[in-house]
Amino acid sequence: MSAALAPDVVLSAVVGGVDTGVVLQASDWEFVYRNRRFLLLGAGVTVALTLTSVVLGLLAGLPAGIVEVYGTGPVAGAVRRTGVLLRGTPILVILAFTFFVNPVNLGAFEAATLGLGLRSAAYQSQIFRGAIQSVGGGQMEAARSVGMSQYEAIRHVVVPQALRRSIPGFQNEFTIVLKDTSVAFFIGLAELITRGFNLFTQPGQSESVLEVILAVSAVYFVLTVLTNQGLELLGRRFAIPGTGGER
Amino acid sequence: MSLLEFEDVHQSYGDEEVLRGISFGMDRSDVEVVIGPSGSGKSTMLRCVNRLTDIDSGTIYLDGEPVTTPETDVNDLRRRVGMVFQDFNLFAHRTALGNVTLGLREVLDYSKEEARAEATSQLERVGLADQADSYPAELSGGQKQRVGIARALAMDPELMLFDEPTSALDPELIGEVLRVMRDLAEEGMTMLCVTHEMGFARSAASTISFLDEGRVVERGPPEQLFEAPEHERTGEFLERLTSLHGGQQG
Numbered sequence: 001m002s003a004a005l006a007p008d009v010v011l012s013a014v015v016g017g018v019d020t021g022v023v024l025q026a027s028d029w030e031f032v033y034r035n036r037r038f039l040l041l042g043a044g045v046t047v048a049l050t051l052t053s054v055v056l057g058l059l060a061g062l063p064a065g066i067v068e069v070y071g072t073g074p075v076a077g078a079v080r081r082t083g084v085l086l087r088g089t090p091i092l093v094i095l096a097f098t099f100f101v102n103p104v105n106l107g108a109f110e111a112a113t114l115g116l117g118l119r120s121a122a123y124q125s126q127i128f129r130g131a132i133q134s135v136g137g138g139q140m141e142a143a144r145s146v147g148m149s150q151y152e153a154i155r156h157v158v159v160p161q162a163l164r165r166s167i168p169g170f171q172n173e174f175t176i177v178l179k180d181t182s183v184a185f186f187i188g189l190a191e192l193i194t195r196g197f198n199l200f201t202q203p204g205q206s207e208s209v210l211e212v213i214l215a216v217s218a219v220y221f222v223l224t225v226l227t228n229q230g231l232e233l234l235g236r237r238f239a240i241p242g243t244g245g246e247r
Numbered sequence: 248m249s250l251l252e253f254e255d256v257h258q259s260y261g262d263e264e265v266l267r268g269i270s271f272g273m274d275r276s277d278v279e280v281v282i283g284p285s286g287s288g289k290s291t292m293l294r295c296v297n298r299l300t301d302i303d304s305g306t307i308y309l310d311g312e313p314v315t316t317p318e319t320d321v322n323d324l325r326r327r328v329g330m331v332f333q334d335f336n337l338f339a340h341r342t343a344l345g346n347v348t349l350g351l352r353e354v355l356d357y358s359k360e361e362a363r364a365e366a367t368s369q370l371e372r373v374g375l376a377d378q379a380d381s382y383p384a385e386l387s388g389g390q391k392q393r394v395g396i397a398r399a400l401a402m403d404p405e406l407m408l409f410d411e412p413t414s415a416l417d418p419e420l421i422g423e424v425l426r427v428m429r430d431l432a433e434e435g436m437t438m439l440c441v442t443h444e445m446g447f448a449r450s451a452a453s454t455i456s457f458l459d460e461g462r463v464v465e466r467g468p469p470e471q472l473f474e475a476p477e478h479e480r481t482g483e484f485l486e487r488l489t490s491l492h493g494g495q496q497g
Contacts (some may be wrong), residue, residue, distance in 0.1 A: 141299055142336035142395075146350035146402055147326030156349060161340050240340050242384025 028208035032215045035199055042195035043219050049181045052113040054174055057120025065128025086122035091183050094119055099187040108189040120177050127169035131162040167235040175224045192216055248311050250275045250437050256305035265291045267461035276435040280448040283458030289441040293408045297328045326354055329399030333411040335391040337383040343394045344379040347401045369397040373427050389420030393427055409440040445489045457481045
């Protein structure tokens, strides 16, 4: 890692330490501006990786959450243990497994999707588990009492309500995945952080580190705000009338 | 032959035996009201009929067939037995109409149009056709419970179970629910009701059972239990209930 990235350097720059030489400079903003396309391409990769990871996390996490609530026997046990394992493993280790020591040779994007997606599934399963449990047993009993099978009751009564209740937790998870796509830096994927790093490590550009980092952060911030607003809207769109959620 | 019959039914939660040998039978179109102190096993008794709770021993027969065997098709049994809950348990994410159509669509495989038509007529039956598009959170307690009844009726059940259907209601809303139940009774629906509404019990029940500590202490037509109970305990309990819940005639 470059010396320019050391925390004390960035910190002293933020608090205005002049001895490091890292200060905001017009020429460095111009450098960022000149490379905007390069950075935006990275932002595109970040967005794409966020979407594929969150979707994988949803596709695996929702069934896992359902199994954790209603499942019995060895399958449910295996799902629970897999979740514990994934939540208990650092994301860089997970990426090392999906990229470096994976017997199937995956590209960096696929390996990052798999790693971030599986970890997100482990977290999302807990969001859905909590939401399902909050729906309450009475809904299940009512559905079963008209003769629906457990599957039909889960699908038509429990899950539609649980998904609505998952939105706040899902908002969190979405923004966490969005920012954690930056760990794909570790396997060399040319996403936003990687590209930012590539910029200020160019010869003679080490003084632009603060400007680059701020620009990159701003992109993450804007994406996060947009995501949150989008999901907020989704929540209001699907709020159940009379429950106060639709505003 | 009885439509519903309990034969020495026992049921426990852990170490606690809730039902200690329940035996009785109801004929078609009977209205049986079950009363008894809290914890006497009334709700458990109802829940055993549609297998929301499984029994430990004994047998329950519906229309002559045992329904407490491992071979029983539980979903089919539940389709044939309607249940109305104390706290309604309406599907919160569906409109009143949607609550009624769901079972028709999923269990009876009605088409969308058929389900809509049938559900509308069931809502009319409970006087709620004008609330078809309201969500449960937009309805009063009495309206919710009437939707709950319509939802159960739509499955064309042979027997209806009512688990304290008015206990969660404000007093002024009890009457509209009892009125629907009374209409049903008059139409000849077979009903097994756990309720403390003594006005309803006195006028609509064909039989009242007094349950205490998991046993049927006394059972008979309302006049007998109200006027000349055999057990002192029955008389005391009825007197207390009547002073608390006797007013609503429905």
